[in-house]
Amino acid sequence: MKKTRNLIYVLLVVGPLAFIFITLFIGRYPVSIPVVAKILWCKFTFSSCNLPEIYQTIVWDIRMPRAILGAMVGGSLAVSGAAFQGLFRNPLVSSGILGVTSGAGFGAALAIILFHATGPIYIFAFLFGGLAVLLSFIIARVYNTTPTIMLVLGGTIVSSVFAALISFAKYVADPTNELPSIVFWLMGSLASARYQDIMIAGIPMLVGIIGIMAVRWRINVLSMGDKEAHTLGINTKVNKGIVIVCATLATAGAVCVSGIIGWVGLVIPHIGRMLVGNDNRVLIPTSLSLGACFLILVDNLGRIITGSEIPLGILTALVGGPFFVYLLKSTKGGGW
Amino acid sequence: MPLLNVNNINFGYDQRDVLKDISFQVNRGEIFFLLGPNGCGKTTLLDCVLGLLKPRKGYIQVNGTDINNIRPEAIARQVAYVPQSHEKTFPYTVKDIVQMGRAAYIGLFGSPSSEDMDIVDEALAQVGILHIRDRRYTQLSGGEGQLVMIARALAQKTPLIVMDEPTAHLDFKHELVIMETIVELVRETGLSILMATHFPNHAFYFENCDIATRVALMNNSKFMAAGSPSDILSEENLKIIYDINARVVSYTIDMEREIKQVIPISAK
Numbered sequence: 113m114k115k116t117r118n119l120i121y122v123l124l125v126v127g128p129l130a131f132i133f134i135t136l137f138i139g140r141y142p143v144s145i146p147v148v149a150k151i152l153w154c155k156f157t158f159s160s161c162n163l164p165e166i167y168q169t170i171v172w173d174i175r176m177p178r179a180i181l182g183a184m185v186g187g188s189l190a191v192s193g194a195a196f197q198g199l200f201r202n203p204l205v206s207s208g209i210l211g212v213t214s215g216a217g218f219g220a221a222l223a224i225i226l227f228h229a230t231g232p233i234y235i236f237a238f239l240f241g242g243l244a245v246l247l248s249f250i251i252a253r254v255y256n257t258t259p260t261i262m263l264v265l266g267g268t269i270v271s272s273v274f275a276a277l278i279s280f281a282k283y284v285a286d287p288t289n290e291l292p293s294i295v296f297w298l299m300g301s302l303a304s305a306r307y308q309d310i311m312i313a314g315i316p317m318l319v320g321i322i323g324i325m326a327v328r329w330r331i332n333v334l335s336m337g338d339k340e341a342h343t344l345g346i347n348t349k350v351n352k353g354i355v356i357v358c359a360t361l362a363t364a365g366a367v368c369v370s371g372i373i374g375w376v377g378l379v380i381p382h383i384g385r386m387l388v389g390n391d392n393r394v395l396i397p398t399s400l401s402l403g404a405c406f407l408i409l410v411d412n413l414g415r416i417i418t419g420s421e422i423p424l425g426i427l428t429a430l431v432g433g434p435f436f437v438y439l440l441k442s443t444k445g446g447g448w
Numbered sequence: 449m450p451l452l453n454v455n456n457i458n459f460g461y462d463q464r465d466v467l468k469d470i471s472f473q474v475n476r477g478e479i480f481f482l483l484g485p486n487g488c489g490k491t492t493l494l495d496c497v498l499g500l501l502k503p504r505k506g507y508i509q510v511n512g513t514d515i516n517n518i519r520p521e522a523i524a525r526q527v528a529y530v531p532q533s534h535e536k537t538f539p540y541t542v543k544d545i546v547q548m549g550r551a552a553y554i555g556l557f558g559s560p561s562s563e564d565m566d567i568v569d570e571a572l573a574q575v576g577i578l579h580i581r582d583r584r585y586t587q588l589s590g591g592e593g594q595l596v597m598i599a600r601a602l603a604q605k606t607p608l609i610v611m612d613e614p615t616a617h618l619d620f621k622h623e624l625v626i627m628e629t630i631v632e633l634v635r636e637t638g639l640s641i642l643m644a645t646h647f648p649n650h651a652f653y654f655e656n657c658d659i660a661t662r663v664a665l666m667n668n669s670k671f672m673a674a675g676s677p678s679d680i681l682s683e684e685n686l687k688i689i690y691d692i693n694a695r696v697v698s699y700t701i702d703m704e705r706e707i708k709q710v711i712p713i714s715a716k
Contacts, residue, residue, distance in 0.1 A: 201537040329559035333548045335537055343498050344604070345524025345552025354556075390538040393559055 190403025193377030207377030215244025241364035299423035320362025457506035484666030549603030591622025
């Protein structure tokens with residue numbers, strides 16, 4: 113029992129690294145193992161390589177940042193999803209429950225229409241994602257407290273309002289260039305990944321993930337419901353606030369660079385539950401690792417299945433759905 | 449000094465008073481019952497004692513400290529709670545649930561240590577369910593589930609435990625199992641218990657077991673009477689608060705132990 117546990121922990125750390133490494137070989141342009149090894153060696157020792165520039169560009173400047181970003185986005189979405197499911201005591205909740213994804217979607221659409229440039233898209237998506245969660249919170253405060261059910265209701269209201277605004281943005285967008293950009297953005301992609309994006313969007317993602325990791329045992333207690341959590345000695349307002357802020361930072365950071373990627377924040381935590389159980393002390397790190405692996409895997413599939421890339425948001429569900437059913441069958445749900 | 453001192457509290461929503469001028473004390477090693485019809489304010493009173501609701505007037509002291517001036521973790525080190533029914537969401541293991549009783553002693557970024565785990569095992573052993581510590585608590589029977597809730601309260605290491613109808617959903621046997629467990633706990637550890645219940649016989653059960661027991665009859669947001677079960681649970685008082693006809697009978701078993709019981713006769 114203890115041995116299998118330790119093996120699982122090792123796999124959780126090694127898994128995403130292995131997936132990142134494998135990604136370096138995958139793509140149209142074949143690169144051999146010695147070449148990849150040599151490039152990694154030169155980059156990590158800051159020495160110069162005697163290799164054609166094209167190899168370095170492909171391996172180090174295109175495939176590597178893409179894999180790293182995939183790992184971060186997948187991890188962020190899965191961790192926020194797991195945290196929200198615990199906080200809202202509802203297994204059907206995902207990372208977008210408080211409206212952050214719809215808000216970010218509208219922010220991006222607005223930026224595409226107004227500026228036609230990528231820089232403002234990140235900023236607008238991030239800010240509107242945060243704004244949506246803030247609005248959900250304000251709506252939930254109608255009764256002067258923030259009961260969980262009111263937060264979910266607030267999130268649902270805000271999500272549908274922003275969904276309507278996205279439709280409106282599509283309706284008024286120029287159908288020759290703006291509309292396709294909006295549609296592609298909403299389907300999610302890691303294609304634009306550069307180290308610069310990782311540096312900027314990585315900050316909120318890392319802060320969010322670290323914050324949730326730090327309070328992950330408290331999420332267990334919060335999942336007992338407000339009344340019991342309070343009598344167990346938890347300041348529910350403060351603790352819920354921390355979880356919501358961290359999950360929002362992580363999700364908004366992920367969505368603003370990758371667009372809307374569904375499914376990860378809903379289902380990866382459940383796959384984690386089947387593998388390691390419900391204790392958030394183990395479940396949160398497991399979700400982080402599984403989310404990272406899953407998104408890299410799906411992104412690689414999207415790049416190689418057909419000649420042109422298949423958007424991520426489509427593939428996550430197409431790949432994840434059957435895989436989830438398979439796991440459900442083979443683990444009999446693990447009592448979950 | 450009494451362990452719990454509720455002094456002249458009032459509580460209400462808007463214009464409506466739910467609790468009016470309620471005062472009582474609970475001593476160490478004593479069990480105090482709240483009895484009264486549905487809607488008389490029992491649960492509201494418990495919520496005030498737990499620090500979940502703040503009285504409009506009056507104060508509540510535990511161990512001499514006013515609970516409305518201290519933080520949730522400080523209250524949770526003085527008063528633990530066993531709910532009437534616990535809504536199960538995720539299938540945590542029994543030990544995961546009982547560990548949560550340690551939350552008041554663990555910092556914001558911490559998680560239970562091995563000392564906490566020892567306390568958890570001790571609490572599980574006290575209620576006799578150490579053998580199911582790794583089971584999923586969603587798969588337990590109602591009686592076992594309620595023992596888990598009691599173990600969680602014990603893991604909080606508080607001098608006072610508040611229980612809200614802890615046997616409400618249990619079968620005949622498990623109701624007795626819970627009662628026996630509580631009697632043992634009070635005897636062995638000197639715990640104090642404040643319990644809301646619908647069954648006058650619960651109070652007699654503890655009195656029959658020679659535990660210091662008191663009962664308060666609540667009606668229309670007020671205490672109508674308070675004292676020992678034998679004095680308070682009279683046929684006249686039951687007539688007044690429940691509007692029923694009942695007999696209080698006494699029966700001697702094994703030639704030495706006398707047990708008292710209320711037998712309801714008719715509702716008219």
